[in-house]
Amino acid sequence: MRILVFNAGSSSLKFGVFDTAGPADTTQAFKGSFERFRDGGCAYRFQCGENDESGTAPHADLPAAIAAVPGVLQTHDITGIQAVGHRIAHGGDGFDAPAHLDEETLARIEALTPLAPLHNPANLEAVRVARKVWPDLPQMGVFDTAFHLTNPARATTYAVPEPWRRAGLRRYGFHGTSHKYVAERAAQALGQPLQALRIISVHLGNGASVCAVNMGHSMDSSMGLTPLEGLVMGTRSGDVDPGAFGYLHRQMGLSIEAIEAALYSDSGLKGLTDSSDMRDVEERAAAGDAAAQLAINIYAYRARKYLGAYAAAMGGVDAVVFTGGIGENSASMRRRICDGLEFMGLRLDHDRNQAVRLQGREAPQIQALEARVAVIVTETAEQLQIAREVAAHLAAPRPVPGPIPVAVSGRHVHLSAEAVEALFGPGYSLTPGKPLRQPGNWAAKERVTIEGPKGRLERVAILGPLRGRTQIEVSRTDSFALGIDAPVRDSGQLSGTPRVRLIGPAGHFDTDGLIVAARHIHTNPEEAVAMGLADGQLVDVRIDGSERGLTFTRVLVRVQDGAFTEMHIDTDEANAAGIGPDCEGEVVPGLAAHPVDGTG
Numbered sequence: 001m002r003i004l005v006f007n008a009g010s011s012s013l014k015f016g017v018f019d020t021a022g023p024a025d026t027t028q029a030f031k032g033s034f035e036r037f038r039d040g041g042c043a044y045r046f047q048c049g050e051n052d053e054s055g056t057a058p059h060a061d062l063p064a065a066i067a068a069v070p071g072v073l074q075t076h077d078i079t080g081i082q083a084v085g086h087r088i089a090h091g092g093d094g095f096d097a098p099a100h101l102d103e104e105t106l107a108r109i110e111a112l113t114p115l116a117p118l119h120n121p122a123n124l125e126a127v128r129v130a131r132k133v134w135p136d137l138p139q140m141g142v143f144d145t146a147f148h149l150t151n152p153a154r155a156t157t158y159a160v161p162e163p164w165r166r167a168g169l170r171r172y173g174f175h176g177t178s179h180k181y182v183a184e185r186a187a188q189a190l191g192q193p194l195q196a197l198r199i200i201s202v203h204l205g206n207g208a209s210v211c212a213v214n215m216g217h218s219m220d221s222s223m224g225l226t227p228l229e230g231l232v233m234g235t236r237s238g239d240v241d242p243g244a245f246g247y248l249h250r251q252m253g254l255s256i257e258a259i260e261a262a263l264y265s266d267s268g269l270k271g272l273t274d275s276s277d278m279r280d281v282e283e284r285a286a287a288g289d290a291a292a293q294l295a296i297n298i299y300a301y302r303a304r305k306y307l308g309a310y311a312a313a314m315g316g317v318d319a320v321v322f323t324g325g326i327g328e329n330s331a332s333m334r335r336r337i338c339d340g341l342e343f344m345g346l347r348l349d350h351d352r353n354q355a356v357r358l359q360g361r362e363a364p365q366i367q368a369l370e371a372r373v374a375v376i377v378t379e380t381a382e383q384l385q386i387a388r389e390v391a392a393h394l395a396a397p398r399p400v401p402g403p404i405p406v407a408v409s410g411r412h413v414h415l416s417a418e419a420v421e422a423l424f425g426p427g428y429s430l431t432p433g434k435p436l437r438q439p440g441n442w443a444a445k446e447r448v449t450i451e452g453p454k455g456r457l458e459r460v461a462i463l464g465p466l467r468g469r470t471q472i473e474v475s476r477t478d479s480f481a482l483g484i485d486a487p488v489r490d491s492g493q494l495s496g497t498p499r500v501r502l503i504g505p506a507g508h509f510d511t512d513g514l515i516v517a518a519r520h521i522h523t524n525p526e527e528a529v530a531m532g533l534a535d536g537q538l539v540d541v542r543i544d545g546s547e548r549g550l551t552f553t554r555v556l557v558r559v560q561d562g563a564f565t566e567m568h569i570d571t572d573e574a575n576a577a578g579i580g581p582d583c584e585g586e587v588v589p590g591l592a593a594h595p596v597d598g599t600g
């Protein structure tokens with residue numbers, strides 16, 4: 001499928017044409033940009049095959065540049081566009097997957113403009129022009145915020161008054177398309193599934209942010225309500241005490257608008273050194289300029305603090321990936337950020353770091369041989385990722401909505417052989433009791449107690465057969481009763497999970513593996529095909545028939561041979577939806593089939 005991608009910023013237009021033959025097989029047929037609009041003209045650069053041309057063009061502003069794109073493509077013999085993908089900066093909390101840009105969706109995006117006053121209007125301008133030029137092609141929006149909608153409430157909630165929170169004051173996070181792409185690229189370079197890795201993605205461009213990608217899902221990121229929070233950037237301040245607003249207003253008589261404009265446009269590297277360009281700042285620092293040296297130290301120190309914070313948030317880190325103009329090109333900045341993190345197993349090989357020269361989409365590893373944490377450098381490819389997501393979304397089968405039985409899982413444990421011996425005595429075998437609907441699974445006649453620092457849960461069910469690793473599944477409410485913060489995890493994803501004590505008649509067993517199980521649908525290959533579902537997909541499931549019906553978003557589809565089709569939720573979720581026995585849910589048409597990672 002041939003896809004045109006627009007990335008319209010406040011002062012530049014980047015666009016590209018991609019051919020997607022499959023998720024891992026996307027090539028770029030054309031790359032173009034228009035920027036530095038002034039005096040009725042702008043600078044352009046077009047790359048097509050071996051051809052690389054640049055110069056000035058007579059387009060006075062962004063709309064004129066967008067309108068010129070069809071002619072540019074025609075001149076370069078780029079035909080056969082089948083869909084248009086648009087980068088949309090802010091999707092609020094309503095878009096967790098690519099969306100068709102119809103009138104209703106555009107109105108919803110427009111309503112988010114106050115949250116992204118510089119970015120969303122430019123994005124929408126590109127959509128308007130593209131819809132006029134290609135009225136018959138699907139126009140899809142891919143949102144910078146979408147990847148972060150998996151962040152837990154403790155990461156997204158500001159501790160501010162309730163009416164403010166109701167008005168939408170929360171952390172969203174940005175650069176999602178980039179973080180998602182580079183995290184996948186890093187997993188690929190390591191030859192491990194993304195779902196088994198704790199990755200910190202460090203995007204250092206003109207805008208900059210860090211993201212904790214925990215087992216394939218964004219868990220936290222350094223940008224917040226707006227792209228202003230977090231790291232030091234080219235012209236943006238990053239973290240500043242919010243008390244500064246009142247202080248500056250009272251002491252310097254500055255208006256809110258003036259303060260905000262300065263934090264966006266005159267701060268960061270520019271505020272510290274007068275230049276927003278890291279190459280200049282590094283050159284000046286090397287020549288002895290004290291302001292430039294301090295700026296570099298502040299920049300690296302802030303980033304290093306986020307690495308430590310996100311390693312703590314995820315209970316460890318397996319890989320750090322650097323990207324963006326600075327992350328990709330500045331060996332000295334990568335070194336400054338990583339220096340001092342040896343205590344957490346992160347150590348660079350300085351020769352490998354120094355030798356990085358990215359040419360294409362390679363992802364070299366630059367950690368020292370004995371280091372526990374991999375460090376990877378790779379080029380970000382937001383437009384390519386947008387093309388992949390648009391193609392995957394358009395190609396995804398539309399599920400045939402059919403009723404799916406909903407099963408409510410009470411708290412339970414899966415035990416290893418070692419745990420059974422510790423709890424019930426050497427050589428003990430559990431007694432299979434009631435068979436479960438998933439073939440081969442049963443509830444044992446025995447029970448155990450789970451003990452945490454705050455309380456105990458007695459007579460907890462044990463589900464067989466035995467597993468290689470003990471896994472304890474509780475609800476969020478249970479985790480408060482225990483006094484342990486259990487993460488929401490897919491079954492089997494246990495690294496970094498909290499420890500807890502199990503108590504049986506013969507003794508106790510201390511183990512990690514305490515989780516709140518992520519809701520999921522079990523199904524088999526035949527029924528998955530009939531419903532248009534694929535393994536690893538995230539879908540929305542509506543519960544209508546209950547007293548407090550609601551739609552569960554981001555339900556993971558797990559396809560296994562012989563599985564009985566049903567959705568598993570926990571008791572908190574069942575209570576929230578007022579679900580009793582024999583309840584059924586429906587995959588919501590249209591909203592369903594969120595491809596997890598562009599692989600469909």
Ligand code: ADP
Pocket residue numbers: 204205206207234276277278279280282324325326329330
């Ligand atoms: P954007 O966020 O606008 O896409 P980029 O990702 O291109 O920006 O990053 C731009 C930043 O990368 C600038 O600060 C630039 O100085 C910096 N940069 C590019 N090359 C180098 C280099 N070799 N050394 C240090 N910084 C570099």
